[in-house]
Amino acid sequence: MNNAETSEAPQVKIHVRRNGSYFVEGPAVLLDSEGNRFEVEEKFWLCRCGHSENKPFCDGTHKKVGFQSDVRVADHEGQKNG
Numbered sequence: 001m002n003n004a005e006t007s008e009a010p011q012v013k014i015h016v017r018r019n020g021s022y023f024v025e026g027p028a029v030l031l032d033s034e035g036n037r038f039e040v041e042e043k044f045w046l047c048r049c050g051h052s053e054n055k056p057f058c059d060g061t062h063k064k065v066g067f068q069s070d071v072r073v074a075d076h077e078g079q080k081n082g
Contacts, residue, residue: 018070021045021058030056 012026023045024030030038038056045058049067052059 016048016071019068020062021048 010027012024012028015023015025017023023043024040025043027042028040028044030040030044032038047055047058047062048069049062049065051061051065051067053061
């Protein structure tokens with residue numbers, strides 16, 4: 001079992017999808033810039049390409065615009081986040 005799966009409490013997992021969206025699963029709370037809550041299911045996709053007509057949610061436009069990004073943990077080792 002890896003570190004992301006060891007907690008007893010329900011977890012939110014955010015998957016960075018190759019050339020696509022962020023896939024969010026779990027009991028997530030998504031807020032806008034004013035603190036208003038978006039209604040979301042336990043699984044949803046967030047735009048990562050910046051071209052969605054339904055931001056912050058993904059509408060698949062990344063496929064049409066040829067968005068490419070394949071982020072890997074190894075690419076960020078030793079870097080601080082935040």
